[in-house]
Amino acid sequence: MDGQLNRRSILPGMEDGDSETDQESFEQVTLRVAGHMLMVAGWVFLALLLIQTLMNTINRVNTVAYPVMSITMLMAWLLSRWRPHWRDTIITACVVLVALYIPFIVGLGMMDQLPHRELHLLAPASVMMPFSYLLIFFVFRMQTALMFSAVLFIGYALALVLPVYVLLPDYAQANAGFSVGVILIAQPVYVLMLTTFAWLKQRYESVQVRTDSLEMAADTDGLTQMHNRRRMTRELQRLLGSRTTRPIGLLIFDIDHFKSVNDNHGHQIGDEVLVQMAQTVKSCLREGEIAARWGGEEFLVAMPVNGLEDLQEIGERLRSSIEAQNWPLQLPITASFGASVWAPPETVDQLVDRADRALYSAKRCGRNCVRAYSPHEFPTAVMMDSEMEAPLPT
């Protein structure tokens, strides 16, 4: 086991690509639903205006707005075909436009048409309604927002309908009644649009949470909960790319004779040692230092240092605190360390490779020690296990 987990190993049967496909199809669904909603809202809106025109109740504002809105929507449609990746922005812009426009225009129209001062007050209220819905959907979750919106809508409908029949004389009722009808139809359309967006947002958030936890799992070692190799490589690249004034030091260490721990006491004890090792490393970390399980029984720590000596001191502190730990079954667990300081412009691989060579040197020197990379020492540094002579943990 190399300690590296990826999505495949976390969710058996789930391929890496699966989640990406999931997300892609979700985005497609999102856009399709939003597009359908916009189209429905647009058609309802145009139909309402068309009815008004046919019934000759259109006012001077609508005369300008009708062609303007039609042209805007046509251009939005053409634009989204021409630049598909702008589609969600265009759809959002159009929905906001239509959503604001419907009550606004109807409100103005109503002000034009209603003969009684009392009813004039209701017209601006129709402009305020969408903002109220918006606020409700902003504050509450979808189901609660829907409930409040329904209550608000019923109250508003009564406030609109009753005065028309109570206050207006017969001759004005038909005209005002029509405007009131248009306003009332606009309200559910608006709530429907907000509901759709609230639903899409909820879906998006749940996909996001799932994606984040998958990302997290893909970057974390399952046994020790430390960063894994994949994450550490990224962190190292970030560290080397950052403009820190201090040199970057790297420690790589490997538990001594870990195979014999497994062979003599079983893999479960081996795992316990690895978990305790991770806790020991984490407890020794200071701000700005990062650690990972690099693979198997190998760990890596990186941090800004003042030089190679400083790095060796940090390694020595870690080595002695590992040695001083109370390990499962009182095993005499120790680790050997390799240290190297980044020499630009070398890559992450080159830096790790130099630390790894120093680690071989530490193993060769009897283990349980810290060795720094020295370029003169390593032309033939790779040693066989049999040449190493530290005592085995029993």
Ligand SMILES: Nc1nc2c(ncn2[C@@H]2O[C@H](COP(=O)(O)OP(=O)(O)OP(=O)(O)O)[C@@H](O)[C@H]2O)c(=O)[nH]1
């Ligand atoms: N329990 C357990 N063992 C692991 C895990 N990953 C790797 N190992 C074991 O770690 C051991 C590594 O052994 P070697 O590479 O021979 O190294 P070593 O015995 O530590 O010897 P030196 O490094 O030379 O001191 C192998 O027996 C692996 O099976 C793990 O996740 N859990």
